Amino acid sequence: MNKVAFHTLGCKVNQYETEAMEKMFEDKGYAIVKEDEAADVYVINTCTVTNLSDRKSRQFIRRVKKINHNSIVAVVGCYSQVSPEEVENIEGVDVIIGTSDRNKIVELCEKAKDDNQKINIVRSIKTYDEFEEINVDDIKSMTRAYIKIQDGCNQFCSYCIIPYARGPIRSRQIHDIIDETEKLKSAGFKEVVLTGIHVASYGKDLGDTRLDSVIKEIDSINGIERIRLSSVEPNLITEEFMNVLVGSNKVCDHFHLSLQSGSDNILKRMNRKYTTDEYREKVELIRRYMPNAGITTDIIVGFPGESDEDFEETLQFVKDIKFSKIQVFKYSPRKGTPAAKFEDQIHGTIKNQRSERLIQLADDLMEKFYKKQIGSTMKVLFEEVNEGYYEGYTSNYIRVKSYSEKDIIGQLLDVKIIDSEGEYLVGKIGR
Numbered sequence: 001m002n003k004v005a006f007h008t009l010g011c012k013v014n015q016y017e018t019e020a021m022e023k024m025f026e027d028k029g030y031a032i033v034k035e036d037e038a039a040d041v042y043v044i045n046t047c048t049v050t051n052l053s054d055r056k057s058r059q060f061i062r063r064v065k066k067i068n069h070n071s072i073v074a075v076v077g078c079y080s081q082v083s084p085e086e087v088e089n090i091e092g093v094d095v096i097i098g099t100s101d102r103n104k105i106v107e108l109c110e111k112a113k114d115d116n117q118k119i120n121i122v123r124s125i126k127t128y129d130e131f132e133e134i135n136v137d138d139i140k141s142m143t144r145a146y147i148k149i150q151d152g153c154n155q156f157c158s159y160c161i162i163p164y165a166r167g168p169i170r171s172r173q174i175h176d177i178i179d180e181t182e183k184l185k186s187a188g189f190k191e192v193v194l195t196g197i198h199v200a201s202y203g204k205d206l207g208d209t210r211l212d213s214v215i216k217e218i219d220s221i222n223g224i225e226r227i228r229l230s231s232v233e234p235n236l237i238t239e240e241f242m243n244v245l246v247g248s249n250k251v252c253d254h255f256h257l258s259l260q261s262g263s264d265n266i267l268k269r270m271n272r273k274y275t276t277d278e279y280r281e282k283v284e285l286i287r288r289y290m291p292n293a294g295i296t297t298d299i300i301v302g303f304p305g306e307s308d309e310d311f312e313e314t315l316q317f318v319k320d321i322k323f324s325k326i327q328v329f330k331y332s333p334r335k336g337t338p339a340a341k342f343e344d345q346i347h348g349t350i351k352n353q354r355s356e357r358l359i360q361l362a363d364d365l366m367e368k369f370y371k372k373q374i375g376s377t378m379k380v381l382f383e384e385v386n387e388g389y390y391e392g393y394t395s396n397y398i399r400v401k402s403y404s405e406k407d408i409i410g411q412l413l414d415v416k417i418i419d420s421e422g423e424y425l426v427g428k429i430g431r
Contacts, residue, residue, distance in 0.1 A: 004030045005039040007060050010047025012195050012230060014077060016148045018045045020134035021076075021105055028106050035064075041072045041109050046079035048165055050332045054079050058090055065092040072109045076102055078165035082336065084122035098122040099151075099166050100132055125167035128152065133176060143383045143392070143410050144226070145189045149177050149214060150196030155233075157260075158271045159303065159331065159339040162197060169201045174209060178217050181224060190412055191226035191252075191381055192218065199229065200236035211236065212244040219248040225412055226381065226395065231256040231298075234274045237282040242289040253290040254397035257282065259297040262317025263310035266303050269342070276317055283321055294324040294369070294396035301358055302331040302351030304342035311354050318361055324369040324396070326362035330355050370398060370420040377431050380415045382408045394425070402427045 004025045008018040021043060022032050033039050042064040047053040057079050064073060074095035080087050081098035088096055094112040097105060101121055112119050131151055152169040153162050181192055194214065196202065203209035218227050227250045234257060245251045257279075261267050264275050274282075286293050299314065318326065330351040333340040373394075380400045382392035389401040390408050401424050402415055408429070415427035 002030045002041070003033045003037070003039040004041040004043065005033050005035045005037060005064070006043045006045065007035045007064075008045045009053055009056055010045075010049065010078070012146055012193075013148055013151075013197060014045050014047060016146045016195065017077075017102060017134060018043075021045070021102055024103065024106050024134075030106075035060075036067070038068045039064075039071060040068070041074065043074045043076060043105065043109075046075060046077040048078040048082050048161055048334075050334055052332065054083070061090055061092055072113050074105060074109055074112075076105065078162070080122055081125065081165045082161060084120060088118065088120050094118055096120040096122055099125070100128055102132070103134055125164065128167035128170060131170040131172045133172070143189065143381055144191035144193060144228070145184045146193045146195045146230075147177060147180055147184070148172070148196055149194050150199055150202045153198040154201065155198065155273065156271060158269065158342075159300065159334065159337055161334045161337055164336060166197050169198060169205055171202050171204070171206050171209070173206075174214060174217055177214055178221070181218055181221055185221055185223040188410060190224065190410065191228060192224060193228045193230055195230040198233070199231065200233040212241055215244060215248065215251060219250050224250065226250055226252055228252040228254060228397075229256075231258055233258055234279050234282040237285055239285065242285060246289050252395045252397070253293040254296070254395065255286055255293060256296045256298075257286075260300050261303065261306075261310070262299070262314030263306070264313075266306050266310050266314075269305055270300075270303060270339070276313075280317075280321065292373075292396055294394075294398065295321070296325040296327075296397065297323055298327045298329060299358060300329050300331050301354040302346040304331070304339055304346065305344040306331075306346060306354075315358065315361060318358070318365070322365055322369070323362065324398070325366050326358070328355050328358050328362065366423070367420070370425055373398065373417045373425055374420060375417065377414050377416050378425075378427070379412055380427065381412045382410065384409065391424075398425050399423060400425045400427050402429050404429055 006018050008014050044057055044060055046057040072094045073092050075087050075093050076097040080096050095108045108119050149172045152167045154169050156163050202211045378394045380392045380394055382390045384391050390404050391401045413429055414431050415429055417425050417427045419426040
């Protein structure tokens with residue numbers, strides 16, 4: 001039996017697509033092995049958000065060739081799409097595929113081996129006009145599953161390479177989403193996470209269909225108990241949309257609401273499509289409908305031209321919003337984006353200092369949010385067991401650990417929250 005190993009960089013969409021490609025190889029009789037084991041084929045599913053992502057991809061290519069110098073190496077994904085010639089010139093690469101045509105990966109790897117030739121099928125993102133169906137039937141997780149409903153992005157934020165890597169928005173047909181959800185329900189999954197490159201734009205290429213249409217359809221599927229949204233943009237949040245969410249008893253009260261900066265000056269330079277006042281209004285709307293919602297976000301510090309005053313505005317805005325969790329990123333210039341050419345690039349020392357201050361604030365806010373939950377009873381979907389404690393997530397996306405003498409993985413149970421420990425809540429099963 002031939003063996004194939006995968007190395008995945010980047011986002012949840014990449015992880016979803018890797019699982020789909022794993023299934024393609026398994027259907028052809030391949031065994032999936034770990035990335036540090038000897039394999040006949042190595043597939044690197046790349047990310048290109050930062051220059052560091054590109055470097056990690058190149059390092060892994062060199063590493064696998066040392067494990068088996070006769071192996072076929074396929075490089076797919078965003079890095080291949082943005083820099084196909086650069087990838088083709090890396091010694092040891094046999095197959096180059098971009099962010100489409102991944103359903104051909106097995107036959108291309110076998111052709112490269114049989115013909116002893118390098119294959120590059122990357123095509124222009126301008127030709128991307130339909131959602132590429134690559135289904136995942138065998139999820140490695142035990143309790144919740146990601147469903148890719150959308151690809152591409154039309155936003156063109158000044159720091160972001162993704163629109164150049166993923167192309168314009170393409171939405172998946174609702175009947176295909178529902179078909180996959182039904183399969184996941186039959187496999188025992190209780191929670192589905194709707195994901196994509198820019199989920200908020202779902203349906204804009206399908207006429208009247210929008211994200212709330214998908215939510216309504218999945219809500220009607222018996223056996224699916226939770227619907228969770230991945231990262232969304234503020235402009236998605238409207239009275240009408242929130243009414244749809246609260247009209248379902250399955251939609252999780254967790255919103256990863258992209259911010260990037262709490263300074264209007266920097267938001268404008270980033271080419272974001274909202275102001276801090278508009279963002280604040282969206283948060284207030286969410287909390288009016290879902291008072292205990294977890295609101296998480298991403299923030300970039302050290303963006304070109306970010307003054308001390310701009311950063312202080314971000315700190316104050318974060319304090320005002322009271323996020324439950326923040327992912328802090330230090331700006332890294334990405335070749336090919338407008339921001340990489342901006343003047344007033346920020347020195348690394350300043351970025352580090354700002355990052356440390358924001359992370360400390362984020363930790364303080366998370367601790368306060370977690371302690372607010374103590375004494376309440378929350379439903380937890382248990383996913384794994386570590387050191388005798390079962391762990392899972394609440395609807396508002398807090399990790400909970402609880403002791404149980406019996407196996408409760410895959411169960412959605414009431415848990416009385418009794419304490420907070422770092423990034424965990426501690427609970428007792430039952431009300």
